[in-house]
Amino acid sequence: MTPPLIELKDVTRYYGSGDTEVRALDGVSLTIETGEFVAIVGQSGSGKSTLMNMLGCLDRPTTGVYSIRGQNVSDLDPDGLAALRRQTFGFIFQRYNLLASVTASENVEIPAVYAGLKLSERREKAASLLAKLGLGERIYHKPGQLSGGQQQRVAVARALVNDAEVILADEPTGALDSGSSNDLLNLLEELHASGRTIILITHDQKVAARAKRVIEIRDGKIVSDSGNHQAAAEEVPQYRYDRKGPSALAQVVESVKMAFRSLRANLFRTALTLLGVVIGVSAVVAMLAIGEGSRADVMARFESMGPNLLFVRPGAPGTRMRGGAIATLTLEDAQALGELENILAAVPSRSTNATLRNGGKDYSSSIEGVSETWHIAQNRDMLYGTFFEKEDVDRRMGVVVLGTTTAGNLFDDIETAVGQYVFLGGAPFEVAGVLESKGATSWGQDQDDVALIPITTGMMRLFGQSYLSSITIAVDDTERIAETEAAAHALLLARHGTEDFQIRNTASILASVEETQNSFSILLGSVAAISLLVGGIGVMNIMLVSVSERTREIGVRMATGARRSDILTQFIVESLVVGGLGGIAGVAIGFGIVFILAQSGMSVAVTPLPAILAFSSALGTGLVFGLLPARQASRLDPVAALASE
Ligand code: ADP
Ligand code: MG
Secondary structure, eight states: OOOOOOOOOEEEEEEEGGGEEEEEEEEEEEEEETTTTEEEOTTSSSSHHHHHHHHHTOOOSEEEOOOOOOGGGGGHHHHHHHHHHHHHHHEEOOOOOOOOOOOOHHHHHHHHHTTTTOOOHHHHHHHHHHHTOOOOOGOOOOEEEEEEEEHHHHHHHHTTTTTTTTTEEESSSTTTHHHHHHHHHHHHHHHHHTTEEEEEEEEEEEHHTTSSEEEEEEEEEEEEEEEEEEEOOOOOOOOOTTOOSHHHHHHHHHHHHHHHHHHHTHHHHHHHHHHHHHHHHHHHHHHHHHHHHHHHHHHHHHHOOOOOOEEEEEEEETOOOOOOOOOOHHHHHHHHTTTOOOOOEEEEEEEEEEEEETTTEEEEEEEEETTHHHHHTOOOOOOEEEEHHHOOOHHTTOOEEEEEHHOOOOOHHHHOOOOOOEETTTEEEEEEEEEEEOBBBBTTTBBTTTEEHHHHHIIIIIIIIOOEEEEEESSSSSGGGGHHHHHHHHHHHHHHHHHOOEEEEEHHHHHHHHHHHHOOOHHHHHHHHHHHHHHHHHHHHHHHHHHHHHHHHHHHHHHTTOHHHHHHHHHHHHHHHHHHHHHHHHOOOOHHHHHHHTTOOOOOOOOOHHHHHHHHHHHHHHHHHHHHHHHHHTTOHHHHHHHOO
């Protein structure tokens, strides 16, 4: 003999304990066979809904055994129960429990989603069911646009979409007028005639009279049972779905769609939630582009100096130069340094701003007093003429080498400048040559706006001082630059008797620039992290609100076969979508800001890494801060969730 479809043995369900204990079901034993049409009647509070939740596997007995086709329900885990709900039962509730934000068709499709049916199949199925129930014209209406009777018919279609064997209806006519109520009962009779098992719960004797068997319940006990008077129906051929439910991919695709739908339903709230993430991400993208731009600038500036230079400045280490006023470096120091091993040139230098004059033309430029080895250290070639010679320096000659900008401002045709005289500080200087143009530095200083004269001449006629503002040493073999630096240091220390100078090399300057940039990056990173944290808390907050607002929806989904993992996935995906949207918007806005800054002449460097990082952190934020609300949603008790307002 095949075991009965439904068998309850001495089932109890108690709520609370001690004095407040309520025996909602108190020793119920009951057998229902396939194909029966059973009405369970009783007054309000008699335990009908508790019994129905028990039968539908939304709830478990406190004591006693509930078996479905001989399978003890207590032996099933939550996923097994979900599978049972999905495949065996179709629920119809008094309050319809449709999702308000989606169409009739989509409501009907929900159980089929969890059963893993493909979109086209379930859409077709929903359409044909709705058409059969007289709602062919209302497929794309939302519940709010339907009457109570129509909504209940949508709920019936939903109960049927997975070809449920057993229809569980809890006071399905409770909210309907008598006409719609009669229609619904006719519908249930038809379903019964087609071989389905119907369990109808009602407090109305007239409604109960439509069933083939009436069981009366009072205070959690069965007080009468008209008994099963029909021959056991033949097993209805059933199309069975995969017990495992939808594939992970289908689950995610569905969740993404649902996420967009629920976010769209709360557009303004979603936008506000996104704002935190958007600000964080766009700040990272924009600030890092600016930081990277300025870093590239500074680097280019130092790299253009070449890696083989040492800079000697007056003043003890740690003191800042104030306008070159510290008088410790002399021309003799430069000469002595020049005689050290591994040194190409030791160029003394001092500069001032002065006006050059040629006929009617005046031009104020930076006048640098240097030695004849300057062009070697700076690696500069001549456009016209030659650089001045050692002899010019030794004899304090009035010669000048012009940058192209300076030359262009003094001569109509700079080709003709060589050999002509310009006046500087009232004395004539012969133009020895014009430097090849080097253009502006990346921070905008024109490197051709110079005039170079022998340092000795400058000291005598222009600077009014015989101290240097710097000595630039060009090292021959850069491998040995540290050794050379040490030798230069030792030499100057011996000459001065005290450390009233400082020597730096390009590498150490680069290192300190790098260090500054790194702390800048850390600062930016913390700003970004904080705004993402704030954004994340916003996401979590909104997800928690969403879970509590949609408790009933979660209950409906669970009743129609959603597993815990389905609910978990849905809410995680939803908060990932929030994070992802925030990330995309943030990256777009960040790039927008960068673009505007670039247009306004600021140097920015756009690299993909910050954008990718910021976007991923936005996604990560969504994930991390969505976990808790999602877990909370998936742990909801289906009965309690369904009962929530
Ligand atoms: P019916 O559906 O027949 O109106 P219920 O099954 O909803 O009755 O309730 C049966 C009894 O169990 C009632 O006395 C009710 O107060 C109690 N009850 C139902 N659900 C709970 C619950 N979650 N906690 C405490 N008591 C409950
Ligand atoms: Mg009830």
